[in-house]
Amino acid sequence: MTITVDPARLSAASALEGPEAPTDVVLSLCVPTYNRARFLEHLFPHIREASQVFDFSYEIVVSDNASPDDTAEVVARFKAEGLPIRYFRQEENKRLSNQFSAFRHARGEFLVYLADDDLMIPEALADNIRFMMENPQIRVVYTPFEIYDALNGERHCLFYHLRKPVEVFQPGQEVDLLKMLVENHVMPEIGIYRAEAVRQLVSAPQFCYWAFAYLATMVSQGPVAFRDVPYYRSVTLTPVMPNRHQEGTHDNLYNWDAFRGGLEFMVFSLLKRLGLTPDRELQRIFRDMVDSFLSMRMHVSLRLWLGRRDYLKAYELITRLSYLNPASVRNIAGVEQLLPLVRAQVLAQLANGIAEIDRLILDGIDDVSGFETTLRDLGLKDHIAVVASSTVGAADDTPKERSFVFLRDEARRAHFMGEGFEKGLIVSTGDIESNFPI
Template sequence: MNAPLEPVVLDADAAAVSPVAPAEIVLSICIPTYNRAHFLEHLFPHLREACATFDFTWEIVVSDNCSPDNTAEVVERFRAEGMPIHYYRQNENKPASNILSVYHRARGKYVVYVADDDLIIPEALADNVRFMMANPELRACYTPWEVWDDLNKVSGGMFYQQSEKEMIFAPGQELDLFGALVKDHIFPEIVIYRADAARSIVTAPRFCYWAFSYLTGVIADGPVALRDVPFYRSVTLTPIVSNRGQAGIDGAMSDWDSYRGGLEYMIFGFLRRNKLVPGADFRTMVRDLADHFVSIRLKVALRLWLARKDYSRAYEIVVRLQHLDPSAFADLQIPENLALLVMAQTVARLANGVAEVERVVVAGVEDGQALGGLFRDAGLERRILVVPPPKAPTEKNLRTSLVFIADESLRQQFVEQGYEPNLIMSEREFGASVLL
């Protein structure tokens, strides 16, 4: 169990912050954070203005993962201004536990996660909370979310679209829920939990996509709703910093196997709880549905890796997609010269990674300058020169060069000159692993 350990309470006199008794708090806004004081400076005023429109009581719960910055000072300043913030600080950085910490410290009837660098749509959040209050049997309400450019205040659209405005699934309907998730490509990440559902979240999965595994546990004890009333804004560009990574983007580029694991976890839970033994046809159907879901995620990952000009990773994904669905290859938007780009990037990364290589010697190539430019665009470090073969290589030249030859027939002459044999690489060797 990855339950949170030893959070330190810095708001010992919680009543001084909010006179509302725990039993009367309707919504807990849960914010796990680490070293992001500057984002909290932006988020807290947004929440103060947004939550002022609510016709129900609310609190903010912050679990700080032992931040080395001034997070505690920022929180205390907004608390002193009257915001109902309850602050807990871990005794060390515990990435897998901090979200569990913030859920289990919440005191409201309903619990919602908000990342410290994202935003909410207040009227939509209030609408979903009121929906849950009107349907007290619901243990969770899931919605799509908006991709939001907060620098230019422009929407990038919804992360996914669901085909029906509202869908409710009860225990025993897990297979129908599974079908809806796959059909509409739904990611059950943005959710309002009833308190007992949030309390049941006690682990941090690694190999099974957490949103699917959490949903599997939640629906076991009561109905859940999938509702098309988005209340969450996932911020891509922000006025807080000029450039930042996004965990969601990084996950989309690499986590497709965990998505499969999450779907498999859901099916396992459904079968185990209903004491069912799957037949061959059922297993084939589930595998095909999982393949379909994963193939869509792989296509998204392919687009993102190409945007980063990481052609080697993009090629790996192309291979995976061809394995899943060969007929889909024609529809993939990949560069016509991907094989050449992959080869150039392979040369660049090998040269970057071999100790003390200072130059790439190019031999037998019609336009060595153009090839050098391709190596550079593919990531060859600036410290490494791209040069034609020197007439009289020095001992240092021989020791610090990777030789790229266009034809195997050139190899022997470089061996005889004294170049390192295993650093004389032919176009055929670099291209042998690219099967496009």
């Protein structure tokens, strides 16, 4: 699909330079980057090909967060080949503000964030630009994004689904907006912004998830739209680096608690603009909405941590999910086998974390070899020897302060203390169980 616009909007890619450079760029693709030169080498040809369906002017705004690799040289090469790139380099790594840098340098009427390791669906992007042109009152149009395997060229699922082809929310309809976000599990991360709307964003939040905070600002300015025409591909596997870190997965693993902060930020903004002091019933309604959304995101995080065999983090999530809704944890696959794994992982991490421990003594364990295999699998360091207490005799010359003792039976503690083992280096099953009930 192509878009026909006034010829005055059009500008040649090579003309976007110098003091006489035109400022009537329609679309700015904003690419913050850091140490990702190889990804840019993959992204730039994709943009060049995608632009064949653009019947409007565009630019690529690269904000380089002081990359130590050859990012600048890669950008210069593609710029020399005719790509309309404008390149800016930070003097130091400024992670929270680098996206702002790209946005603020952009000259386009519409701004799109594009991660250096993701891709676009060009026809859908052009279609959404047309939607924005036809609806000049809309400040931003959000769309779902596609999970995409670029290594094998396979489309997977959409990150979320909308129940209507288009929904528009006006200022004053924030409660309906919140309900839509919660009911559809929408993450408003991918959108096409009108430039003047973005320029009213002046801060990157640190404790509140940025997507909700930005949305709260957008809807305070004017209408925002949600449209079921996905144009963004969030790449999982890539030919550039098949095992690379994926930022979206990182957010789901570590930053899910900020989602609550983002929604609470939206609620706060709504109440302030309306001049409302909520009574207990309204507080409960908002709290239930936020809890519902957070529960869903925590279940996603839980599945990821279980898949990574990090049972301690999974346990913490289960305790919080159980607090929100005890019934929600009953059907989690494998939860009944979780406690023994949690306890073993606790023991492995405890031994790893104490300075100068060379030996883990197991007392009361029938299958020492099998238990050692479990401990190693759950992260016990190779330099820590695992031995049965029955092999530790009077002739043992290993310093007691370098030995960590695990007891199955609490009554055996006095025996080991009497043998001169350090009091603080003895832990029992009961000690661990008191910290991790299920």
